[in-house]
Amino acid sequence: MTAQIINGKAISDMIREEVKAETDKLRQQGVVPGLAVVLVGEDPASKVYVGSKEKACIQLGFYSEVHRLSADTSEEDLLALIHKLNEQSTINGILVQLPLPKHINEKAVIDAISVDKDVDGFHPESVGNLVIGDDSLLPCTPAGVIELIKRAGTDIAGKHAVVIGRSNIVGKPVAMLLLRENATVTICHSRTANLKEIASQADILVAAIGRAKAIDRSYVKPGAVVIDVGINRLPDGKLAGDVDYEDCLEVSGAITPVPGGVGPMTITMLMSNTLKAAKKAHG
Numbered sequence: 001m002t003a004q005i006i007n008g009k010a011i012s013d014m015i016r017e018e019v020k021a022e023t024d025k026l027r028q029q030g031v032v033p034g035l036a037v038v039l040v041g042e043d044p045a046s047k048v049y050v051g052s053k054e055k056a057c058i059q060l061g062f063y064s065e066v067h068r069l070s071a072d073t074s075e076e077d078l079l080a081l082i083h084k085l086n087e088q089s090t091i092n093g094i095l096v097q098l099p100l101p102k103h104i105n106e107k108a109v110i111d112a113i114s115v116d117k118d119v120d121g122f123h124p125e126s127v128g129n130l131v132i133g134d135d136s137l138l139p140c141t142p143a144g145v146i147e148l149i150k151r152a153g154t155d156i157a158g159k160h161a162v163v164i165g166r167s168n169i170v171g172k173p174v175a176m177l178l179l180r181e182n183a184t185v186t187i188c189h190s191r192t193a194n195l196k197e198i199a200s201q202a203d204i205l206v207a208a209i210g211r212a213k214a215i216d217r218s219y220v221k222p223g224a225v226v227i228d229v230g231i232n233r234l235p236d237g238k239l240a241g242d243v244d245y246e247d248c249l250e251v252s253g254a255i256t257p258v259p260g261g262v263g264p265m266t267i268t269m270l271m272s273n274t275l276k277a278a279k280k281a282h283g
């Protein structure tokens with residue numbers, strides 16, 4: 001058996017087309033979705049991410065503001081900018097690129113973002129809405145994982161989904177979203193005693209561990225859908241996921257590659273969230 005390769009780039013392109021078509025329609029009603037991205041400091045990876053977000057806004061015809069602030073910006077000044085963006089009617093989504101410099105309290109910053117504009121889905125009220133099941137802005141990478149599973153043709157309801165990883169930005173929200181889709185969900189983590197035994201019972205296996213190639217075929221039930229959220233830099237400079245892709249390719253039913261799987265979905269879901277927030281803001 002050879003797995004179906006889930007092409008995250010192609011699925012992401014398809015969703016962007018859908019977002020663009022809706023955005024074009026909205027524009028005829030005088031509404032343009034607006035995204036503000038705030039970058040504090042000079043972290044090289046963050047700079048690349050912010051550039052990609054800006055490019056996506058241009059591609060889809062969104063209004064875009066990028067606030068590039070120096071690394072010594074005070075927490076007070078950052079909060080003042082967020083309060084201004086909360087009030088600004090041309091802005092529907094606010095994203096503060098993480099990590100922030102150490103002297104800034106990340107939680108205070110996330111808490112300051114208006115829930116209606118929380119396109120990252122990191123605000124405690126957004127997290128609460130996600131758990132309760134209310135309609136809210138969903139965190140981008142977890143929402144992308146669900147889209148990939150669905151658009152690969154997998155029916156989630158009734159399946160046993162195993163999520164490896166319990167971070168606030170991936171593991172926990174992915175587990176909650178799978179539960180919302182009526183999967184039976186098991187969350188595993190670094191202290192799980194019998195990881196292999198549990199993982200190999202999964203119909204849907206989501207790896208968000210942060211360790212290159214940690215999951216080989218012995219963790220995978222034949223025919224399982226394997227979603228790899230990891231991005232790790234190998235000593236030779238190449239990228240690898242948390243899953244040993246080559247080893248799992250034969251045994252799994254469907255699998256995401258790295259790069260080209262979950263990665264392309266994150267910014268696309270950010271755009272989709274911004275569009276959703278714009279539609280909500282304009283009734």
Ligand code: GUN
Nearest residue numbers: 095096097098099120140
């Ligand atoms: N840094 C790395 N990933 C993310 C993300 O999804 N959102 C924000 N705000 N910062 C990040």
